[in-house]
Amino acid sequence: DQQVKQNSPSLSVQEGRISILNCDYTNSMFDYFLWYKKYPAEGPTFLISISSIKDKNEDGRFTVFLNKSAKHLSLHIVPSQPGDSAVYFCAASARGLNEKLTFGTGTRLTIIP
């Protein structure tokens, strides 16, 4: 039972344009969401997070949007750069229960120069 879903395994975007990565979840207990970026042969690195009390969080070129009623979050990267080419994982946590993260299956983003 996949509680966190990333339905697009891959995405290609032109350099300079906006990249939008999507994530859906089913567990209404999730109240904290994170995005991680992973390059080949490296561990994931934290990118940005959002609490369920917010609907938007920005950090430079990265913005995460949360729609609780739709159980959907998205990561916007603008403008996209070649160094953004990586696999992106969304993750969710129910902080009242424990510190476990449930990860999605990942989206491979390719930025075309």
Next chain:
Amino acid sequence: DVKVTQSSRYLVKRTGEKVFLECVQDMDHENMFWYRQDPGLGLRLIYFSYDVKMKEKGDIPEGYSVSREKKERFSLILESASTNQTSMYLCASSFEVQQYFGPGTRLTVT
């Protein structure tokens, strides 16, 4: 900066061998985690630990065990390696929700 290190980047083992994967973190984090990453399946939690000598099963614990004798060290053990355990293994530590990952160990079982 948080540093999580894993004992090997690449490992090749034979079927039936006992395999030890070591993970060390330097930030005095209470929580440590072992995942495996496979194409199309994302990161799946094998085991985690909230304290020394404490462990809990994750989503796919079968065929694995763990040991946490010291706060900074969390070991993953494959008692008898099988070819379906060929994967990328990732260790992480955390204080609160955000987890910090090591570089991963690419394990191949032949």
